[in-house]
Amino acid sequence: MxxxxxxxxxxxxxxxxxxxRDDHGSRAIATEWYLDGRLVRRDxxxxxxxxxxxx
Amino acid sequence: MAxxxxxxANSFKAEVLQAVHNLGVAVTRxxxxxxxxxxxxxxxxxSIGPATTAYTSAGEVAGTNYSAGGNTVANxxxxxxxxxxxxxxxxxxxxxxxxxxxxTLFDTVLLYNASQGNRAIGAFTFGxxxxxxxxxxxxxxxxxxxxxxxxLG
Numbered sequence: 001m002x003x004x005x006x007x008x009x010x011x012x013x014x015x016x017x018x019x020x021r022d023d024h025g026s027r028a029i030a031t032e033w034y035l036d037g038r039l040v041r042r043d044x045x046x047x048x049x050x051x052x053x054x055x
Numbered sequence: 056m057a058x059x060x061x062x063x064a065n066s067f068k069a070e071v072l073q074a075v076h077n078l079g080v081a082v083t084r085x086x087x088x089x090x091x092x093x094x095x096x097x098x099x100x101x102s103i104g105p106a107t108t109a110y111t112s113a114g115e116v117a118g119t120n121y122s123a124g125g126n127t128v129a130n131x132x133x134x135x136x137x138x139x140x141x142x143x144x145x146x147x148x149x150x151x152x153x154x155x156x157x158x159t160l161f162d163t164v165l166l167y168n169a170s171q172g173n174r175a176i177g178a179f180t181f182g183x184x185x186x187x188x189x190x191x192x193x194x195x196x197x198x199x200x201x202x203x204x205x206x207l208g
Contacts, residue, residue: 045191
């Protein structure tokens with residue numbers, strides 16, 4: 001079961017798509033969950049690639 | 056033959072991050088424990104950046120299960136130089152907002168010191184995102200002299 005905007009939905013009913021985006025010194029991986037073509041959940045993981053530095 | 060060299064002490068850089076030195080007006084500390092560091096998220100097209108001096112609620116994201124002020128950052132590893140020339144620090148764990156809905160595009164996280172008047176530490180930007188009934192996770196880099204989130208070289 002996966003928590004969505006429609007409540008808990010069986011995993012097998014959902015279509016999943018990963019979207020990878022490199023931007024602004026970062027990498028983002030978004031996992032989008034669709035129910036009958038409608039977005040019902042979106043998770044995002046961001047990795048910061050550029051540190052804040054003083055040299 | 057050895058020669059003398061000019062430069063900031065490497066140890067000083069790490070000690071600055073640990074508030075060992077006070078070259079100005081003394082800050083009163085009520086504890087020797089590490090400060091509480093927090094992370095707040097901001098919608099795109101705000102003015103959060105190096106000129107930001109403290110946490111502000113202006114432009115902060117809002118949504119289901121997101122609390123104003125953001126989340127506390129894990130801080131279990133003290134700043135260090137590890138014997139090298141660069142002092143560095145990284146949160147000791149990922150920063151996660153669970154089961155949130157953030158419908159307005161956001162692209163910045165501000166680290167700030169909640170123990171010292173919410174003074175800003177640094178702003179970090181990324182490609183703008185939304186989150187729907189899901190988790191938003193900032194993964195922290197390896198805590199090393201060339202990879203850490205904050206580096207004083």
